[in-house]
Amino acid sequence: MPSALAISGLEKTYKGGFHALKGIELNVEQGDFFALLGPNGAGKSTTIGIITSLVNKTAGKVSVFGHDIDLELEQAKSFIGLVPQEFNFNQFEPIMKILLNQAGYYGVERSIALGRAEKYLKQLDLWDKRNEPARQLSGGMKRRLMIARALMHEPKILILDEPTAGVDIELRRSMWNFLRELNQQGITIILTTHYLEEAEMLCRNIAIIDSGIIVENTDMKSLLAKLDIETFVFDLKPSTALQSFKQFNARAVDDHTLEVDVKKSQTINRVFDELNKHGLDVLSMRNKSNRLEELFVNLVGRGQLADENVVKEK
Amino acid sequence: MASSKNIIALKSILHKEIHRFMRIWVQTLVPPAITISLYFVIFGSLIGARIGEMAGFDYMSFIVPGLIMMSVITNSYSNVASSFFSAKWQRNVEEMLVAPVPNWVIVAGYVGGGMARGILVGGIVTLVAMFFVDIQIHSFAIIIITVALTSATFALGGLINAIFAGSFDDISIIPTFILTPLTYLGGVFYSISLLPEFWQGVSQINPIVYMVNAFRYGFLGISDVSLIHSFAVLGIFIVSLYTIAMVLISKGIGLRS
Ligand SMILES: Nc1ncnc2c1ncn2[C@@H]1O[C@H](COP(=O)(O)OP(=O)(O)OP(=O)(O)O)[C@@H](O)[C@H]1O
Numbered sequence: 001m002p003s004a005l006a007i008s009g010l011e012k013t014y015k016g017g018f019h020a021l022k023g024i025e026l027n028v029e030q031g032d033f034f035a036l037l038g039p040n041g042a043g044k045s046t047t048i049g050i051i052t053s054l055v056n057k058t059a060g061k062v063s064v065f066g067h068d069i070d071l072e073l074e075q076a077k078s079f080i081g082l083v084p085q086e087f088n089f090n091q092f093e094p095i096m097k098i099l100l101n102q103a104g105y106y107g108v109e110r111s112i113a114l115g116r117a118e119k120y121l122k123q124l125d126l127w128d129k130r131n132e133p134a135r136q137l138s139g140g141m142k143r144r145l146m147i148a149r150a151l152m153h154e155p156k157i158l159i160l161d162e163p164t165a166g167v168d169i170e171l172r173r174s175m176w177n178f179l180r181e182l183n184q185q186g187i188t189i190i191l192t193t194h195y196l197e198e199a200e201m202l203c204r205n206i207a208i209i210d211s212g213i214i215v216e217n218t219d220m221k222s223l224l225a226k227l228d229i230e231t232f233v234f235d236l237k238p239s240t241a242l243q244s245f246k247q248f249n250a251r252a253v254d255d256h257t258l259e260v261d262v263k264k265s266q267t268i269n270r271v272f273d274e275l276n277k278h279g280l281d282v283l284s285m286r287n288k289s290n291r292l293e294e295l296f297v298n299l300v301g302r303g304q305l306a307d308e309n310v311v312k313e314k
Numbered sequence: 315m316a317s318s319k320n321i322i323a324l325k326s327i328l329h330k331e332i333h334r335f336m337r338i339w340v341q342t343l344v345p346p347a348i349t350i351s352l353y354f355v356i357f358g359s360l361i362g363a364r365i366g367e368m369a370g371f372d373y374m375s376f377i378v379p380g381l382i383m384m385s386v387i388t389n390s391y392s393n394v395a396s397s398f399f400s401a402k403w404q405r406n407v408e409e410m411l412v413a414p415v416p417n418w419v420i421v422a423g424y425v426g427g428g429m430a431r432g433i434l435v436g437g438i439v440t441l442v443a444m445f446f447v448d449i450q451i452h453s454f455a456i457i458i459i460t461v462a463l464t465s466a467t468f469a470l471g472g473l474i475n476a477i478f479a480g481s482f483d484d485i486s487i488i489p490t491f492i493l494t495p496l497t498y499l500g501g502v503f504y505s506i507s508l509l510p511e512f513w514q515g516v517s518q519i520n521p522i523v524y525m526v527n528a529f530r531y532g533f534l535g536i537s538d539v540s541l542i543h544s545f546a547v548l549g550i551f552i553v554s555l556y557t558i559a560m561v562l563i564s565k566g567i568g569l570r571s
């Protein structure tokens with residue numbers, strides 16, 4: 001069974017000489033829900049642009065369900081549905097027309113396209129707007145329009161470039177559910193995001209890209225397990241002793257809140273012992289849910305290091 | 315090659331293109347009708363009467379084919395130039411680029427849209443002309459073939475213009491500085507046999523002379539140039555412009571970074 005997406009040695013140097021991708025290796029299995037994470041300018045959209053033939057690659061290989069984009073571009077294209085980062089529909093065209101045109105470009109018969117358009121517009125809550133020109137939609141509606149458009153030819157792999165950017169929490173959750181359902185129906189999904197929570201909630205596998213290099217590529221569980229430090233937040237009885245508590249990299253947030261870092265090898269009992277010694281009374285505690293964020297900052301730091309090495313080698 | 319999927323894709327592009335200029339008919343279909351009426355009033359009735367005959371026909375009858383041709387040229391060119399450029403500008407051209415649409419289908423779809431507008435406007439202008447002059451037809455086949463080939467030529471030109479264009483200004487430069495002068499000097503208003511020999515020679519390198527004369531032959535049965543030359547010129551232009559357009563699109567010039 002070929003991978004849904006296989007990328008090797010992918011390089012991109014833009015006109016003007018900017019080296020945006022420096023040898024990307026990526027493999028996404030069929031049926032996966034895959035996150036591509038990275039800071040602004042890391043090269044996520046460039047990578048997606050090359051997969052979807054909107055950007056010319058400088059070097060490397062890309063194949064989609066076993067079809068090399070250099071040799072069998074049209075087959076490769078027919079498997080992919082793309083939800084781009086920026087709105088790219090004709091603002092003056094009515095929603096229904098946009099969907100039917102897109103289906104037409106993929107060779108879908110009009111009668112079939114009409115049925116699909118109705119199905120997806122209803123599922124994505126845009127049916128009432130079907131005859132309105134796209135410019136009259138709100139930002140969140142425009143994102144959903146692009147999702148509906150990407151599904152018109154029933155792709156086997158759906159690639160979403162920051163689908164929930166600028167989307168409110170409630171809508172984001174309903175989009176997540178929609179994407180989960182698609183994935184359960186067997187569609188491979190790749191999404192890029194800046195919301196770590198999103199990747200953690202949805203995705204089974206993850207790659208982190210920074211400065212055009214993949215700095216991590218693993219499954220979500222082992223990634224989270226790699227993080228051996230957890231941060232706890234203690235709510236204490238107000239005390240001046242709080243300021244002098246320095247163990248466990250402690251940080252006093254105010255006169256009754258303390259944050260401490262605990263390694264996996266240490267036990268929380270020891271934290272309590274130390275707090276007792278200082279006469280600090282614990283009212284409540286919780287763990288700070290920033291695990292992925294920390295990890296992210298760690299890994300991205302590493303990426304920058306790698307980058308500097310590349311520069312030095314020249 | 316022309317699988318059923320490609321036919322569906324081609325129909326979609328054509329449908330979209332025709333729908334576009336029909337939706338904005340006030341900008342696309344009405345102005346040529348007004349322009350042509352003005353030409354008739356001024357050159358036909360007011361000045362034409364003083365000019366007398368041209369190549370054996372009264373002046374109005376002589377200029378009608380050229381005026382129709384002029385509107386076919388401008389409309390097929392500007393339809394593709396503005397539609398394709400606006401698709402680049404709004405980035406909805408990406409809808410086609412990500413889909414498995416072969417490049418020839420994209421070219422054929424846009425060119426077909428430009429031809430549709432050129433021919434429709436040509437028809438409208440012909441109808442308007444019938445109010446001013448008795449239209450006679452020498453060879454209907456020549457009229458149809460010439461108008462189809464001419465509109466295809468200029469639709470291809472408009473497409474190439476839009477591929478290179480980086481701003482809306484860039485799609486008005488060629489029409490203003492090249493197309494309009496060539497059309498006015500292309501024998502629409504006069505028979506080039508009236509020109510001094512030197513300028514007759516210069517006119518021979520103006521492709522529009524060949525198109526206008528072939529078209530006029532279809533109506534009046536007279537031409538300043540041989541029909542064989544006219545169709546040869548049209549054929550050469552279509553083949554070369556099509557080749558250029560295909561190369562540009564497959565290289566992704568102006569479309570892919
Ligand atoms: N057309 C272009 N010409 C030159 N440089 C470009 C072009 N497009 C992108 N870049 C550069 O390539 C790098 C990667 O851009 P890309 O859009 O892939 O980042 P990204 O990971 O998608 O970022 P974001 O999260 O902000 O969307 C950036 O430094 C960007 O400035």
Ligand SMILES: [Mg+2]
Nearest residue numbers: 044045085161
């Ligand atoms: Mg991006």
